[in-house]
Amino acid sequence: MxxxxxxxxxxxxxxxxxxxxxxxxxxxxxxxxxxxxxxxxxxxxxxxxxxxxxxxxxxxxxxxxxxxxxxxxxxxxxxxxxxxxxxxxxxxxxxxxxxxxxxxxxxxxxxxxxxxxxxxxxxxxxxxxxxxxxxxxxxSLAVANSKNADQPVGATIASISVRIPRLLDSAVSAVFISGESGTGKEVVADLIGQALHEGTPFIKVNCGAITPSLLESELFGHIKGAFTGATTDKRGLLESASGGWIFLDEVATLSPAAQTALLRVLENKTLLRVGSPKPVQVDLRVLSATNEPLAELVKQGKFRADLWQRLRETEIVLPPLRERPDEIPALVAHFCDTMAGGPYTISGPALTALCGVSWRAGNIRELRNCLRAMTEQHVNKLLTPLAIPERIWDEIGDQRPSTQDRVGSPDPRSDGPSETRDQIVLPWSADSRYTYDYLCDLLLLDITRKVADRPGRLSLRGLAQTIGMSRSTLSTRLKALVHRNLISLRELSQLVGINEV
Incomplete structure (x- = not known):
């Protein structure tokens, strides 16, 4: 075919x-x-x-x-x-x-x-x-009806957003969101919350962020005198979510007692406030998620098998980013549009490099943090390979380009400086990462530094005469090097007396 x-x-x-x-x-x-x-x-x-x-x-x-x-x-x-x-x-x-x-x-x-x-x-x-x-x-962002500018997009999230209306109209009362850290589990929970009718309760709880001694009181509530400091009756978060949804993130951190109490809520739609024998009727639907392998915890006896089965009436699976690399360009484009100080654009070579990363450590969150770090070294809102953090280059297995590797400076891996002083030492192999314009900039910078090494003070007019370029054109080109972060204004001032750009 x-x-x-x-x-x-x-x-x-x-x-x-x-x-x-x-x-x-x-x-x-x-x-x-x-x-x-x-x-x-x-x-x-x-x-x-x-x-x-x-x-x-x-x-x-x-x-x-x-x-x-x-x-x-x-x-x-x-x-x-x-x-x-x-x-x-x-x-x-x-x-x-x-x-x-x-x-x-x-x-x-x-x-x-x-x-x-x-x-x-x-x-x-x-x-x-x-x-x-x-x-x-x-x-895709519009389809997802996202109210949060940090929410990523892509085929996976877009397909889930299409599924959500069917889920809300079904009899499903418990949804488990599975995926590695940073794959977007909280994003999915937010999409469900945003799809609810106005006034429908939607409460998010990070179970791992609440100390075990307080977790049961926070989830199930307590009555006055149940423990030291319980001076009044208190409704728990599960009771407050009645008539709507509650999202229990890091559900694997629940204590055995809290697991038993939660199972009672799911099975009987009743809960007991801490210190009270009187059951309270609740009607709610539960979202849950965790980074831990719950199936393994069940085998080890650390998590109740019946609760695990009850929490996953249906499941939303978020594959790691390394299994959906085709979504990386769309995610990068979205983050470039929504990051503070943006919108930014990304060069083709930089995008190619990011698509070659597995993002095993943090998935979408790690990709977002990488792009945020790159904005520190943007050139007129353009993100280039020079801005990619070194930790990412370490994973790619390539040598990170660096402005510290001065053009025309001796290669530290060579036996001496004489072999490289008449060459432009590029930060890494000269392939498609280099455009014609970029190479011209590197050549101009190299010539300027080499001419400045000669005896006597270098003037802008003298440099222009040396390389056969008008003074005004040379001044414009050298100032552009500062804007592109190839040279500092301080060094340019020392070389040819240009003090502002």
Whole structure:
């Protein structure tokens, strides 16, 4: 049976006929498992007309030569007309201001006209894949009716959210949520709570967070004088949840006495407050969860078998993230949208690296914490491989890239500095993680540092003359290195006297 090939309709606007031909040729002649159908136009009017064919990707020249409009304005109007279309801005001026203005116009990515042909097709495909992942993630979030911005999305959670209405309308009175730590058990409980009719009780209890001496009193309540300090009667959480649901997280931590009392509630719909012989009628449904293997605890006699059976009238199973790696991109996109200080975007190489992690220690929670850590080193809200914590690189089994490994500095694994002083020592193997623009930045940084090592003070004008670049262009490019966290402003000031960016 033949394998289907992804076909993308690309609409390209540029007033330079040579650039139109270059991109068309680059996209239509490549080695990727994808076909590009390119429509090239040189006038904004033709571009607007061609939008009626709903292209998958549009490439817009930022500085289109037209007195009535420009690429930035067209990007905004295109986003309004075609919200799902991927918008890529393109320019030979790839300074920080141009890139920032492009992304602020709701473009998905920025392409430098200096990109080589091989990189261009890959960048277009990666941008399409990343953007298309983010949009379905938002739709899944809407389906889940989540009120909590930290709740993850993905096929597993989305499928459970579809199941919840059927569950609520059924005769099921006890639901057990199973899964490793961080797989989203509390998320599922919250989704059920949010699906209840307004005014229906929904109480969450972390049994492991309450001391054993107080747990029975908290769950079942007590009467005045039941123990020292019991100065009044108190309703327990189970009684307060009557008519609705209660979520018992870490249920494996219940004492034998509490297990027996809970079984009575499930079987007879009655409870006894601590210190009282009088039964209290309750009508509630129970959600429970734990990270512990309850089946093993039952075999060891540490958990009641009859209670275990009663708690799992039906079960919601959350597989670990390592068993559903196809959901990682959607989860990453969701967290990038909802993290404080966002929205953020993530580079293709960084996403590829995260998809290669098993997340065995903490599953979705660990992935979220990793992305939060990466935001500390964002570059204009872009998360790159350089920001991935070292503990994650240790699991991937790759060498973490580091700005401490200065470009052009001796390789510490070599026998001496002489073999590497005339080379750019890349943080790790030069593969698809490096874009053409990034390599140009590394080369400029390396040249600047090497020229600065020469006798005498280095001026910006002298450096520009040495490398054959205008002073203003060089200044812009060097300031961009600071924005991209490749060099500190302090070092740049020491090298060429640039004191602000």
């Amino acid at each position: 033949p394998t289907s090939v992804l076909t993308l309709k690309v609409l390209h606007l540029d007033d330079d006929p040579f650039e139109l031909e270059r991109i068309k040729t680059s996209l239509e002649n490549h080695a990727l498992d994808c076909q590009f159908q390119v429509t090239s136009v040189s006038k904004p009017g033709d571009f607007i007309t061609a939008l009626d064919h709903e292209p998958d990707v549009v490439i817009l020249d930022v500085h289109i030569n037209d007195e009535h409009t420009n690429g930035i304005q067209l990007a905004g109007s295109t986003r309004e007309k075609l919200p799902s279309t991927v918008i890529l801005m393109c320019s030979s001026a790839d300074d920080v201001t141009t890139i920032k203005n492009s992304l602020n116009a709701q473009a998905d990515d920025f392409l430098s006209k200096r990109s080589d042909r091989g990189e261009l097709s890959l960048r277009v495909l990666n941008s399409y894949q990343l953007a298309s992942l983010k949009r379905p993630a938002k739709k």
